[in-house]
Amino acid sequence: MTAIALRMTGADLLKLRKKRGTLIWVLVLALLPVVVLFAVKAIQHSSNPVKYEAAGGTGGFTDGLRLLCLFFGPLAAILVGVEAGTGDASAGVFRDLVVTGRSRLALFASRVPAALGVCWAVMISGYVLVLLGTFAFASNLPTPDTALVLNGFAFTLLSTGVVCVVAVGFASLTTSKPAAITALIGWQLVASPLIANISSLGSGRDAVLSQAIAHFSPVHVGGGRGETVIMAQGTGLLVIVAWLAVFLALGAWRTRTMDA
Amino acid sequence: MPAEALHTSAADVPDDAPAIETTGLTKRFGERTAVQGVDLLVPRGSAFGFLGPNGAGKTTTIRMLLGLTGASAGEMRVLGHPVPAERGIALERVGAVVENPNFHPYLSGVENLRIVAAVRGPEAAGRIASALARVGLSERADDKVKNYSQGMRQRLGVARCLLADPLLLILDEPTNGLDPGGIQEFREMIRAMVEQEGRTVFLSSHLLDEVEKICDVAAIVDRGRIITQGPIAELAEGGARHELIVGVDDAEQALSVLHASQLVREASRSDEGIRVILSGDASGAAEINAALVRAGVGVARLEPVRHSLEQRFLEITSRLDAPPPDAPASEPHEQVRT
Numbered sequence: 001m002t003a004i005a006l007r008m009t010g011a012d013l014l015k016l017r018k019k020r021g022t023l024i025w026v027l028v029l030a031l032l033p034v035v036v037l038f039a040v041k042a043i044q045h046s047s048n049p050v051k052y053e054a055a056g057g058t059g060g061f062t063d064g065l066r067l068l069c070l071f072f073g074p075l076a077a078i079l080v081g082v083e084a085g086t087g088d089a090s091a092g093v094f095r096d097l098v099v100t101g102r103s104r105l106a107l108f109a110s111r112v113p114a115a116l117g118v119c120w121a122v123m124i125s126g127y128v129l130v131l132l133g134t135f136a137f138a139s140n141l142p143t144p145d146t147a148l149v150l151n152g153f154a155f156t157l158l159s160t161g162v163v164c165v166v167a168v169g170f171a172s173l174t175t176s177k178p179a180a181i182t183a184l185i186g187w188q189l190v191a192s193p194l195i196a197n198i199s200s201l202g203s204g205r206d207a208v209l210s211q212a213i214a215h216f217s218p219v220h221v222g223g224g225r226g227e228t229v230i231m232a233q234g235t236g237l238l239v240i241v242a243w244l245a246v247f248l249a250l251g252a253w254r255t256r257t258m259d260a
Numbered sequence: 261m262p263a264e265a266l267h268t269s270a271a272d273v274p275d276d277a278p279a280i281e282t283t284g285l286t287k288r289f290g291e292r293t294a295v296q297g298v299d300l301l302v303p304r305g306s307a308f309g310f311l312g313p314n315g316a317g318k319t320t321t322i323r324m325l326l327g328l329t330g331a332s333a334g335e336m337r338v339l340g341h342p343v344p345a346e347r348g349i350a351l352e353r354v355g356a357v358v359e360n361p362n363f364h365p366y367l368s369g370v371e372n373l374r375i376v377a378a379v380r381g382p383e384a385a386g387r388i389a390s391a392l393a394r395v396g397l398s399e400r401a402d403d404k405v406k407n408y409s410q411g412m413r414q415r416l417g418v419a420r421c422l423l424a425d426p427l428l429l430i431l432d433e434p435t436n437g438l439d440p441g442g443i444q445e446f447r448e449m450i451r452a453m454v455e456q457e458g459r460t461v462f463l464s465s466h467l468l469d470e471v472e473k474i475c476d477v478a479a480i481v482d483r484g485r486i487i488t489q490g491p492i493a494e495l496a497e498g499g500a501r502h503e504l505i506v507g508v509d510d511a512e513q514a515l516s517v518l519h520a521s522q523l524v525r526e527a528s529r530s531d532e533g534i535r536v537i538l539s540g541d542a543s544g545a546a547e548i549n550a551a552l553v554r555a556g557v558g559v560a561r562l563e564p565v566r567h568s569l570e571q572r573f574l575e576i577t578s579r580l581d582a583p584p585p586d587a588p589a590s591e592p593h594e595q596v597r598t
Contacts, residue, residue, distance in 0.1 A: 004381060007378040018366055091364045091365070093362050096358075098328060101349070101351030
C-alpha cells in the first residue's frame with residue numbers, strides 16, 4: 001500500500017471513528033448480545049445449577065460465537081460497510097474529493113480497509129468478550145483448546161469481514177444509506193434463511209453468502225456442520241470470493257462513473 | 261513576480277498555458293441542451309467572472325471542467341492539460357468550490373481539511389494551519405462544522421481550496437450566505453490572491469456587482485451560450501459604442517452641428533444635456549468639441565458616459581428576450597479582446 005493510499009485509508013478511518021451514532025449502534029449490536037447471553041446463562045445457572053449448566057465452557061463459546069459471527073456481528077458489519085460506502089456521497093463531500101484530481105477508484109479503494117479496520121476492531125472486542133465469558137463462567141466444564149480459539153478468531157474476522165466488504169460495495173453502488181441498510185439487513189435476516197430453507201432450489205442455495213460463510217464455522221451452529229445448505233469447502237470459498245468480487249466491482253464501477 | 265509565492269511545478273503546468281480554455285464545450289441532458297458550444301479563454305493571473313442568470317449553465321460548465329460530469333461535445337484544457345484525459349494532473353493545482361461547500365458535519369473544520377489533505381498529497385497537510393489562518397477560522401478550527409454558519413462554511417471551502425496551493429481557484433457563487441462585511445472581506449481576499457499571489461480565480465456568479473468589483477475579465481453566459489467575454493471595462497462599454505453627454509448654451513444649434521458631423525451616429529436631448537453616440541471610438545470627442553466651438557456654441561461640459569456592467573448585461577439579456585430576428589440560428593457571439 002502506497003503512502004498516499006495509507007493516508008487516504010487513515011482519512012476514511014477518521015470519518016468512521018468520529019461517526020458516533022453509527023459507531024454506538026455497531027458496538028451495541030456486536031457486544032451487547034454477547035454480554036446479555038453470558039449474563040442470562042450465568043443467572044440461570046446460579047438459580048438452578050442442576051437444570052442449567054455453567055454459562056461458559058465449550059457450550060458458551062459455541063453460543064457466543066454463533067451470536068457474534070452469524071447473527072449480530074454481520075448486522076454490525078453491514079452498518080460499518082454502508083457508512084463507509086455512502087458517507088462521502090450522503091454528506092455531499094464526494095464531489096470535493098473528486099475535484100482534487102485523485103482517481104475515483106482510489107477513493108473507492110480506501111473505503112474498504114478503513115471499513116474493515118473499524119469492523120474488525122469492534123468484532124475482536126466482541127470475540128474477547130466471548131472468550132472472557134467462556135473461561136470466566138466455565139466452572140467445571142471443558143474449555144476450548146488453543147486451536148479452537150484461533151479458529152474462532154479467524155472465523156470472526158471472516159464472517160464479519162466478508163459481509164462488511166460486500167456492504168461497502170453495495171452501498172457504493174446505491175449511494176443511499178437507508179436503501180443499502182434496508183436491503184442488506186433484509187437480505188441477511190429474512191431472504192437468506194428463507195432461500196436456504198427452500199430445498200427445491202437444490203444447489204442454487206449454495207450461492208447464499210451466509211450459508212457459504214457458515215460452512216467455515218469451527219463450531220456446530222445448527223444442523224450438520226452448522227449450515228442449512230451442505231456444500232463442498234471449495235464451493236463455499238468460491239461463493240465468498242464471487243460475492244466479494246461482484247460487489248467490489250459494482251461499487252468501484254459506480255464510484256468511477258457517477259456524476260459527482 | 262507575484263507567482264513566485266506558488267510552488268509551480270514547471271513540468272506539470274506550462275507557463276504560457278491559459279488557466280482554462282474550452283472549444284465548443286457542450287452538455288446535453290436528454291433533449292435539453294444546458295451548455296452549447298462554449299468557447300472560453302481564461303488568462304492566467306486574472307480574476308475571471310463567469311456571469312449569468314440562474315440556470316444559464318454556469319455550474320454545468322464548471323462541473324465539466326472539473327470532471328464531475330462528462331461533456332457531450334467539445335474540448336477543454338485546464339492549466340494546459342486536456343480534460344478529462346489528463347484530469348488528475350490538471351486538477352493537482354486547482355481548488356474548487358462547486359455550489360455549496362459541503363463537509364462532514366460531525367467532524368471539526370480541521371478534521372475536514374485533514375481528509376482532503378490526505379487525498380491531495382503529503383504537502384497539503386502542511387498547509388492546513390495557514391489555510392485556516394488565511395480565511396480567519398483558526399480559532400474555530402476545532403469546532404464541529406455542524407455548528408458553523410453558512411459564511412464560515414464558505415470560508416472553510418476556500419481554505420480547502422488553498423490546500424492545493426492552487427494556481428487556479430474555481431468558485432461557484434462564493435458569496436452566497438455571506439453578510440455584507442463577509443462579502444467585503446471575501447472580495448479583498450480574492451483580489452489579494454490574484455494581485456499578490458499570482459493565482460487565477462474563476463468566479464461564477466449571477467451578481468453583476470460582485471463580478472464588476474472583483475474581476476478583471478468576464479464572460480457573460482445565458483441559456484448555455486457565451487454571449488460575450490473580455491475585460492470588464494470593454495464589456496461595459498459594449499465593445500464599439502462610445503457615448504458623450506454634452507452641455508451647451510444653445511442646444512438647437514449644437515444639435516444641427518452634431519447631426520451634420522460624420523463622427524456622430526446619433527444625438528438627442530436628454531435630462532443631462534445632449535446625449536451623443538459616436539460613430540467611431542472615443543477620440544472623436546475632441547473633434548466634436550472643436551466643431552461646436554467653431555460653430556459658436558459654448559461648451560460647458562463634455563463627459564464620456566461610463567457604462568456599468570449591469571447596463572451592458574441588461575442590454576444583452578433584453579436583446580435575448582426579444583423575438584428572434586430573421587437571422588441565422590446561432591446567437592450573436594462577441595469576442596472582445598482578452
